[in-house]
Each structure stands twice: as structure tokens, then as C-alpha cells.
Amino acid sequence: MTPQRSFSISRHLNKLRWLSLSLVFAMLIALPCLHVYQTYVAAHAYDLIAPSEKQFYDVMEALTSPLTNDPATDLDAVKGNTWSGNFWGLKLSDPLAAVGQAAAGMTLYWPFLLTALIPIVVTAFFGRIFCGWICPANFLYELNSNLAAWLQLIGLKTGMRRFDRRIKYVVLAVGLGLSILSGSIMVAAIYPPAIIGRELYYAIAQGGFGVGMVFFAATLLFDFFVSRRGFCRYLCPGGALYSLLGRYRLVRIQRQVQTCNDCQKCNAVCEFELDPWHDGFGQECTNCAACIAICPTDALTFNLRLVDLAPQGPGHLGRQYRREHEHLDRDVDEAAA
């Protein structure tokens, strides 16, 4: 037992990640609310709206008045969602939107494709960081899988079926093929973060959810009853694209075999059912840092490397390694004696 572990930021990255996920989700709820408030302001409608809308107006006014002079224009600074957004003039889009649009129109429209450049570069360095840290659907899927885990603790059966991870690459390819054939961006219709972004907007500002929410609810049920985190692991076309872009990511989690004690908690906690214990991270890893947070001996760390380490064998603090190297211990003891 180590007496007192020194503070390391990487052990707390998982909390930071939950903070990031919650902030993105809160933003997707706040932006449509601000938009509705803006439309009231633009129409000078305070005296015409219903009492409940007046309450909403007052709350929004109280929240925004310290930050803005003219809500009708100042609040335009941040608009949109994770599918495509506008942050103080910086336009950012999901790489899947760029690829899907290029496929649907069979044209390359550079002003739009360039908006996906920053996400692509970030993915090339950090891997599927969008999936783990930003994706608003991942926020709900992860809560859903936590709920399933809790219910399993009290004895209910939830789906744990496994499929082939490569299916999602086929889903991506088929989606792009269908986009070319149909001339409409098919991948956008089944991509959960895009669905969540726009459906929250529809629900708040357009008077109700659309059918995308039905699809999303179906994927939640699929995750719950058939395969835990099944959509992200096996079906998501965006996850497939991010995996491919992040295949040779520079920042990746690595196991330090010297401090690993083979407890396998990392394998148990991994949302994507990867194999950190055998150094198997691969292109699917979202750098979510859940395994780092749970590791009791701090054997998992972020490192700069283009490929994973080859399997390093059992951890040096583990039982198996010590049994195999007992004679070494004895030698050391004898040398000390």
C-alpha cells in the first residue's frame, strides 16, 4: 500500500471529461432558449406574450443582461451544435458532415470543408476525443450504460451481446454510398450527436421533437436490451470516421508494465470494451481516461507515440509476474543479505 499518492492531473481527467460533456449538453439546451428569447426581443414582444413566456423572458434577461447590450445581435456570437456551429465567427463542423456533404453532392465546396479542418487536426492528434469528451449523444449513452450497470447489480438482466466492431465501417461506407445514390446526406439522419443537437432545438424552439428522437430512443433501447454501448461500438458512422482519422493519433494511453498489478479494473471500466490490460487500445480508444482514473497503481498514462506498444506481458506488481520471476527476487534478497 502506497502511503500517499502524489496529485496527478491525469487521474482527474475523467471528472474533467464529465464536466465537458455536461457543459456541451447544457449548451445545446441553452442556445435554443437564447434563440427564443432573441426572437421575443427582436419583435419587441414583451407586452404581447403569455405570462409563462414572460417568466421565461425575465429569466433569460436576467441571465444575459450582464453579458450583452443588445441581445438580438450580441447573442448571435455562439450558435449551432456539434454537427456544425459558429463560435465567435469561427465556423466548425463535424468531419462526417463534410464527408457526407461531399458524397451527396459529389462536389468539393472548400469553404465548408475547411470548417472541418480543426476537428480533423485535433482528431489526428488526440484520436476519438470528440466521442469521449464532446459528443452529446455519448453523454446520454454513457448515463444509459451506467444505469444498465446499476440495474445489473440488483439482478436485472441487460443486454451484453457482442458484435464485430468493423460493422461500423461498413455502416459508414454504406451511408456514404447511399448519400451518393440519393443526393441527400443520409449519414446525418442516423448520426446521434447530430440528432441530439437538432432535436433539442426542435423541442425548445420549434414546438416538439421530430422523428430523429424516435431513432435515438431506439438506439438507447438497443444499448440497454441488446448490447451495452452497442451503437457507439458497432454502428456509429461518425465513430468509424473518427477512428480512422485517429488511427495514428499522437496522444495515446499506455500501460507502464513496471507498475501494473494485473487487477484488470481498466478492462472492466472501458466503455468500448478495449483491452488496456494487454496494451490493446487501438484506433477505437476515445482517450476518455476512465481507465486512468480507476487504475489503483497509476500504471496508465498519456504518452506521445504514433502506435500502441506491443503487448508487454503481465504487470510487474502482479502475481503471475512475481511467480515467474521468484528467483530474481531471491537473488535480490540474497544480494541484500
Place this chain on the structure above:
Amino acid sequence: MRRRSLLRRIAGVTALLIGSTLPYGFISLLAPNQAWPRRNHLRPPGALPNDDAFVSACIGCGLCGEVCPPRCIKFHSRDGGEGGEGGEGGGMGRTEINTPYIDPSVRACSLCGKCMEVCPTAALSPTLRKKVAMGIAQIDRTACYPWVDRGVCGACVTICPLGADAISFDFANIYRPVVGKGCVGCGLCVEICPHPSKPIWILPILTQTDEA
């Protein structure tokens, strides 16, 4: 034996391909296309003139709706859009789900131009107010109050943001509106029209070819 394993592999790949299209089919099933376009359904200002090009350029992010001050831009959120018309232009399985439209009989466009500026793709491009081509207003002269001598009105002429080029009176002091060449189809006249059956409406300018 080898042939059997080959057949099995082909069957497996086929099943995988069919399985991978299921999510897309599910969405098309949930949001079937409408058989024909609704009256008064327009694309936002600055939209690509060819509606097929518009659908393939629009990524469905909803930004145009999110900046619209009158909140007039709606989305095909529960249906697959109006894919019935044209027919040949759209490819197989074409869906307009999540693409924007404006129904001016509910809420009309004020031609502020914010949607064109915010659109990340080429679907909406910044266009001068007078060059916008959403449609052109049509007046039913057998129903419009002044045209059937049921009183004076002139609401449509008063509200028009484009002035006398777009809509004006037939003769001075006779309040019969006549649509001119300057009409861009914003639809404010439709929104303001007091007649319950809306004898003024917008005929959308949509082409299925790349000309125009």
C-alpha cells in the same frame, strides 16, 4: 467444400451490407416523403435555385433556423420532405429530412439575411435583398376583398419591404393589389393578409435543372 465456404462468405457479406443499410431504412420509414409539395412551402432566401442541389448541400444543422429573428424557418422534422415532385431529379431514397422551409402563411421571412450569412455550406449563400428568389406572389382576384369590391384593404402593399416594384395598386385610390417583377417571394403579404382563405400566396421558384 471450397465452393460452399465461398457461398457462405458471399451470403455473410450480403447480410452485413443489408444489415448496415437498416438504420438508414429505419429513418426513411419513420419519415416518409409527402406525395406533393404543400402550397406556400418555400426554401429560405439565398437558397440554391436547384432544389436537388439544395438538398445535397444542406447538412441539416439547423443554424439558419437558430438565427432567424422572426423564427419563420421550419424544418422537415417529422416527414421526409416534399420529394414527390420532379421525380426524375432526385435519386433513389432521397429524403429532405431536416432541411429548412418557410411557410409564410404561418410566419413570413423578413429578409434580414442572417440565415444566408450563418449557413456553413453553399445551400444558402449571401444574396442582395432584391436578388433573392424564393418565389413570386400570386393573387386570386376572385377572392381578394378589393378585387371583388368588398371594401378597401391594401395590407399586402403596405407591408411589402420591397416597395412599388414588388406589389402596388392597380390604379390610384383603387386598392386592388398587383404583383410586379420586383417580388422576391418573402411572403410577408401572405402573413398579413386578413382574408381567412389567403387569396395571396407564394409560388415557389424551384427548378430541377442546374440552369437559372
